[in-house]
Amino acid sequence: MGILSELIKGLRVTGGIMIRTIAGNELVTTEYPKEMRVKPQRFHGRHVLNRYPDGMEKCIGCELCAGACPAQCIYVRGEDNDPDNPKSPGERFGYVYEINMLRCIFCGLCVEACPTEAITMTHLFEFSTTNREDAIYTKETLLMDRRGSVPHMFPDDELVDLDELDSADGWVRATAPSGVAAYQGIEMWQGTPGPGDWSPEPTQEERDRLSRDRTSDG
Amino acid sequence: MSWPEFWIVVLRVVATFALLLLVTLINVWAERKILADMQNRLGPRRAGPWGILQTVADGLKLFFKEAVIPRRVEIGMYLLAPFLAVVPAFLIFMVVPWGRPFTIGGNEVALQGADLNIGLLFILAMSSLAVYAVVLAGWSSGSKYPLLGGVRATAQAISYEAAMGLAMVAVVMFSATQGDGGTLSLSEIVERQAGTWGDIIPALEPVLRFVPRWNLFPQIVAFVIFFTAIVAETNRAPFDLVEAEQEIVGFHTEYSGMRFAMFFLAEYVNIFSMSAIAATLFLGGWNGPTFEGSVPAIVSGILPTVWFLAKTYLLVFLFIWVRATLPRLRYDQLMQLGWKRLIPGALAWLVLSTAVISFRQFGPPWSS
Numbered sequence: 001m002g003i004l005s006e007l008i009k010g011l012r013v014t015g016g017i018m019i020r021t022i023a024g025n026e027l028v029t030t031e032y033p034k035e036m037r038v039k040p041q042r043f044h045g046r047h048v049l050n051r052y053p054d055g056m057e058k059c060i061g062c063e064l065c066a067g068a069c070p071a072q073c074i075y076v077r078g079e080d081n082d083p084d085n086p087k088s089p090g091e092r093f094g095y096v097y098e099i100n101m102l103r104c105i106f107c108g109l110c111v112e113a114c115p116t117e118a119i120t121m122t123h124l125f126e127f128s129t130t131n132r133e134d135a136i137y138t139k140e141t142l143l144m145d146r147r148g149s150v151p152h153m154f155p156d157d158e159l160v161d162l163d164e165l166d167s168a169d170g171w172v173r174a175t176a177p178s179g180v181a182a183y184q185g186i187e188m189w190q191g192t193p194g195p196g197d198w199s200p201e202p203t204q205e206e207r208d209r210l211s212r213d214r215t216s217d218g
Numbered sequence: 219m220s221w222p223e224f225w226i227v228v229l230r231v232v233a234t235f236a237l238l239l240l241v242t243l244i245n246v247w248a249e250r251k252i253l254a255d256m257q258n259r260l261g262p263r264r265a266g267p268w269g270i271l272q273t274v275a276d277g278l279k280l281f282f283k284e285a286v287i288p289r290r291v292e293i294g295m296y297l298l299a300p301f302l303a304v305v306p307a308f309l310i311f312m313v314v315p316w317g318r319p320f321t322i323g324g325n326e327v328a329l330q331g332a333d334l335n336i337g338l339l340f341i342l343a344m345s346s347l348a349v350y351a352v353v354l355a356g357w358s359s360g361s362k363y364p365l366l367g368g369v370r371a372t373a374q375a376i377s378y379e380a381a382m383g384l385a386m387v388a389v390v391m392f393s394a395t396q397g398d399g400g401t402l403s404l405s406e407i408v409e410r411q412a413g414t415w416g417d418i419i420p421a422l423e424p425v426l427r428f429v430p431r432w433n434l435f436p437q438i439v440a441f442v443i444f445f446t447a448i449v450a451e452t453n454r455a456p457f458d459l460v461e462a463e464q465e466i467v468g469f470h471t472e473y474s475g476m477r478f479a480m481f482f483l484a485e486y487v488n489i490f491s492m493s494a495i496a497a498t499l500f501l502g503g504w505n506g507p508t509f510e511g512s513v514p515a516i517v518s519g520i521l522p523t524v525w526f527l528a529k530t531y532l533l534v535f536l537f538i539w540v541r542a543t544l545p546r547l548r549y550d551q552l553m554q555l556g557w558k559r560l561i562p563g564a565l566a567w568l569v570l571s572t573a574v575i576s577f578r579q580f581g582p583p584w585s586s
Contacts, residue, residue: 010543018255029259 039123044106046124047099048150049143050117057087057143058118059094068113073103094118097142101127102135124152226327231312234331238311241527242486246273249486249538256542277479285475290360299358300473300480303351306344307484311491313337315405317504317523329504329523330405337404338386341495342379345451348488349375352453352460355481356469367469370549371460374450377556378457382447384564385440388571389433389499395575396431404495407433408503434500439567441500443560445536448492450556452485454537456544459552493533494526501529 021027030037039045050058061078079095087093110119129135141151219227247262247270254261262269287296312331319328334340349371356368389407394400396410415435416427434441450457461468470481497503506525508518547555 007544011539014256014539014543017258018252021255021258025258027258027260031260031263 039125043121043123043125044108045122046101046127046152047104047110047119047137047142048122049094049097049119049139051144052089056089057093058116059097060088060090060116060118061092061094062115064113064115065110065119068109070107070109071103071105073100074098074110075100094139097139099137099142100135101137102132122150126152222323222325226322226325230327230329231331233329234312234316235308237316238308238487238490241490242483243273244270245486245490245534246276248534249541252535252538253542256539280479280482281476283475285473285477288360288472291472292358292360295354295358296472297477299351299355300477300484302354303348303484304480304487306348306351307487307491310341310344310348311487311494313340313404314491314494314498315408315503316494316526318508318519320519328405333403333405335401335403338390338402342383342386345382345488345492346375346379348484351481351484352469355473359469359472361472363466364469364471366466367460367462367471371453371469374453374457374459374552374556377553378447378450378560381443381556381560381564382451384561384568385444385447386499388440388564388568389437389444391568391572391575392433392437395579404498404503408498408505411502412505430502430505432500432502432505434502437500437571439563440571441496443564443567444500445496445533446555446560448496449537449540450552452488452492452537454485454489455541456546457552458546459549462546489534489537490530493537494530496533497526497529501532503529 052058059076061076063076063078066072066074066076075096075098076094077096078092081087081091081093106121108121111117111121127135144150250272251261251269262272265271265275287293313334315328315330315333317329319326321327352371352375353368356364356366356371359365390400390402393407393410397406401407401410411431411433413431414427415429415431416423416425418431419426429435453460461470470478473481504522504526506522508521510518
């Protein structure tokens with residue numbers, strides 16, 4: 001009667017699970033579109049292009065992400081900033097930025113390569129399209145709007161860890177736009193607000209004066 | 219036949235048919251829900267309260283889908299096979315009594331499609347016919363995987379039908395000792411299981427007073443064999459080699475839309491009617507306490523049907539439970555279980571049970 005006792009042993013397992021499920025044990029599944037799982041913190045979802053808190057684009061059009069991409073799905077073209085109306089702090093900005101999501105392998109090397117933390121990955125993963133061309137994300141889709149969000153299916157979701165975005169980029173503070181002499185002494189953008197009060201980047205004159213003071217003191 | 223009699227026959231058949239369709243709607247949903255519970259999942263819950271309309275939604279979807287006819291099918295058999303599956307499935311249940319007979323205006327109405335005096339033979343015949351549907355569907359599809367499914371069905375049906383029949387013989391022989399001569403009519407077999415074992419064996423009356431007079435207790439081995447065989451007869455897990463989804467998809471690979479739905483319907487009708495037959499043969503059918511006199515007449519009239527459905531659903535649940543538990547048998551294991559375990563087991567039980575019955579009836583062979 002070996003078969004029967006083994007059979008009863010098996011039936012006890014499934015029956016036990018059924019009773020526990022009916023009694024309200026936690027389920028292994030969720031009702032997906034209604035109820036979303038919290039993704040792991042470093043989930044490799046779709047990309048976004050970030051902005052500084054004052055609205056400047058972080059991307060400087062350096063194409064390092066395109067160079068790092070093993071799937072060659074990123075296409076970037078940079079252009080010189082208009083000194084009167086700069087898109088990014090620094091000389092250049094990303095004029096064209098496209099990612100082919102059908103090719104992307106979500107390795108995250110572009111994020112590693114970016115010197116300004118302009119491109120990061122979010123927790124978004126629903127990007128089915130009915131058209132192959134829609135899978136090529138352009139700057140309109142990728143760039144954060146003023147509310148810190150991009151066009152996507154579930155607008156209420158938090159895209160990235162906003163605290164991290166606010167504080168981590170203190171080291172990238174570019175100088176005045178284009179280095180044109182006419183803008184000497186004019187503040188073109190605000191410094192990154194981190195913990196405490198941050199003063200704007202000193203202008204060239206102030207910096208010269210500071211270094212002069214230091215040498216005369218010494 | 220007078221007109222009232224004619225209408226009663228129509229009523230019986232239509233009521234049985236409607237009951238079968240209704241329970242099938244519930245069974246498909248119940249199976250998915252119970253399987254989900256056993257696998258710690260949610261199961262269907264969008265269509266209707268607790269997802270109970272899921273089957274209706276599935277059925278509507280299949281109804282409106284295109285029924286593709288592949289180019290290389292044997293068209294006649296291909297179109298006939300779904301009907302060959304559905305018709306025997308419904309006919310099997312027609313001989314099962316699913317409630318106590320009642321009287322309307324002087325005419326007795328039995329809650330049973332037809333009370334055949336050869337009921338059990340009819341069941342065996344119909345369950346064999348159902349195999350034709352599978353074999354013909356597999357063969358006429360003109361495709362190799364359905365053919366494999368059909369071939370498996372043939373071998374499986376032959377192996378397990380024998381064990382099923384032998385288990386039935388043991389019950390029929392036992393049942394013959396419980397009343398006036400042998401019978402193959404299911405309503406007669408049910409009536410012979412009324413009461414408790416305490417009425418039959420007065421010596422043990424205080425203990426057996428609460429044990430219903432079901433064939434299950436003296437024929438427990440036959441029940442185990444019979445249940446195993448009907449799981450195999452209906453091609454359910456763990457004996458679902460005929461439609462092993464992961465390997466050969468099954469005899470209905472080339473069917474779609476409503477034609478596929480008919481195979482699906484037949485499978486679930488078969489589960490219910492086979493469980494009903496097992497409940498009738500071993501668990502006393504619609505017998506059970508009706509509390510006559512202490513409750514309204516309508517309640518005690520409906521209670522037998524409730525008992526019948528409760529017993530049948532207990533077995534349907536067992537079907538689902540086994541499906542959730544056991545992995546599919548390998549082909550040689552299937553054959554070994556059938557030919558080396560079940561059939562010899564059924565034969566041995568038949569001999570033993572016959573010996574006991576004749577000993578009780580005629581005394582020891584050396585006595586006369």
